[in-house]
Amino acid sequence: MELTSTDGRVSEERHDASLDDSLAMEARMNAEAFAPLYERHTVSVYRYLRARGATETDAAELTAVTFERAMRHIDRYRPGGSGFAPWLFRIARNASIDASRRAHTRWVDLDRLSHLVAPGPSPEETAIANEERRWILGVVARLPSIQRDVLALRFAAGLSGREIAAVVGKSEAATRKILSRSLATLQEAAGHDE
Amino acid sequence: MTNDSTYPGVEAALRQAFQVDIPADRRTAIARRVRTAIGAETARRSTGLPHRRFLLPSRRWVLGLAAAVLVGGTVVGGERLFGQLIAGAPLLEDAWERGTDIGQSVTDGGYTLVLEKAAAGNDRLWVALSVDASADEGAELGRMRVIDANGVVMDGGTGAGTGDIRGTSAMLFGFEVPSGITPEGPYTLEVTSLTTADGELPGRWTFSFDVPLTSASG
Secondary structure: OOOOOOOOOOOHHHHOHHHHHHHHHHHHHOHHHHHHHHHHHHHHHHHHHHHOOOOHHHHHHHHHHHHHHHHHOHHHOOOOOOOHHHHHHHHHHHHHHHHHHHHOOOOOOHHHHHHHOOOOOOHHHHHHHHHHHHHHHHHHHOOOHHHHHHHHHHHHOOOOHHHHHHHHOOOHHHHHHHHHHHHHHHHHHHHHHO | OOOOOOOHHHHHHHHHHHOOOOOHHHHHHHHHHHHHHHHHHHHHOOOOOOOOOEEEOOOOOOOOOOOOOOOOOOOOOHHHHHHHHHOOOHHHHHHHHHOEEEEEEEEEOOEEEEEEEEEEOOOEEEEEEEEEEOOOOOOEEOOEEEEOOOOOEEOOEEEEEOOOEOOEEEEEEEEEOOOOOOOOOOEEEEEEEEEEOOEEEEEEEEEEEOOOEOOOOO
């Protein structure tokens, strides 16, 4: 079977936890059933890894590693807990941390973040949009690592507060505070630059 | 989250900034890798599973497991050994069930260590490790310790291992958390030697990971 991944769906229906659980349960019995889980989560995992500062090449490699590990350990996933997405993103996060440590790179590098700025088709609008991206990614890069991670899980991966809490190992309330503080910092920075 | 609309401009900018697509060639390469993984998993599930289990006493440095024991059967991956390791051992099974999947691997000197799972409790920090030898001679875990985010060193405890099974061994080890300390991630696990048939083999296998603190004491 040809594997595909869904473009751009980083929220809403992807977080149908019951569907994920059903697919995961099926994959525990039949490995072929893992394919739909891959298709549902590929883009969000890739975006999350890019948001953590991975280059295009590294993000693709780590995305593959994430799903390889998830496939190998699918029998250890327990449906009904925090959910499949947090389980999957914990694998992605650990793979990213491991890779960064081995490569002796910073968690988020400003130069690497600039790779997130895709070349655009229309000169003026693209220039403005890219400038905004560079600015906000630059501010994000200066935030504490836990704030960067929460922002990436929220706005790149599209996870809910409960799911993010499960990934980073903090309470939902604490996670919400971290997110709120991060956004406030960005808002304040935006105000200063205006 | 409740504060989704508190900073709509910033949130929209973040979504836009992080919205990158996977280039077609990368997407194809990833799909090929996952396709291969699914095929490998299908094949793996059809193989048998030998086992061997013993317990280690607590000591300051974890040093050496028992001599290698070969068990009949096919060559197996480390992750498959854990099922047999925890079978019939409630404490280990509880630690295993509470564990968070890590899946990190580090290779040094021809030996690949895989940190499969970890679980942090108030009394113990559990790690599930497998050792895979590229050569015929297998090895088991030797010296290792865990350091938490605050620099607290945990280097003693109790564990159980499979012993070497045709080049692969697996171990569940619970590091004792010092009295009065609440462990805090991220953690660093340092393995600085393995035990082979020829003796202690120095090396460096370092893992960085983070797991939530669970309420169970084990």
